[in-house]
Amino acid sequence: MSEDRWDEMRGRLAHMDGKLTALVDAVASLRADLMTRLDRHAEMLNAIRDDVAVNFGTADAVKRANENTREEVRALGDIVSGMHRQIHRLQTQMREVRGDP
Numbered sequence: 367m368s369e370d371r372w373d374e375m376r377g378r379l380a381h382m383d384g385k386l387t388a389l390v391d392a393v394a395s396l397r398a399d400l401m402t403r404l405d406r407h408a409e410m411l412n413a414i415r416d417d418v419a420v421n422f423g424t425a426d427a428v429k430r431a432n433e434n435t436r437e438e439v440r441a442l443g444d445i446v447s448g449m450h451r452q453i454h455r456l457q458t459q460m461r462e463v464r465g466d467p
Contacts, residue, residue, distance in 0.1 A: 461467075
């Protein structure tokens, strides 16, 4: 091979080396950009997850409050029924004491 051919090959090799270096730099830059975007998306997903957790927590609290209210109404109904029976019994006793029919 002639010396000119070798010089041409060295020039091409140097050019390809420069392009390879540029490609490696571009890949590193792309990687950094992707990592930044992924971090931002991860933060957004965490915020969404927290919002969902809060909403589910609120829904569970409302459900428990509703169930507790039902239990309180049932308990109050039992008390009122017992008081109603007591009132009827007392009315009957008063009629007997007064001699009413």
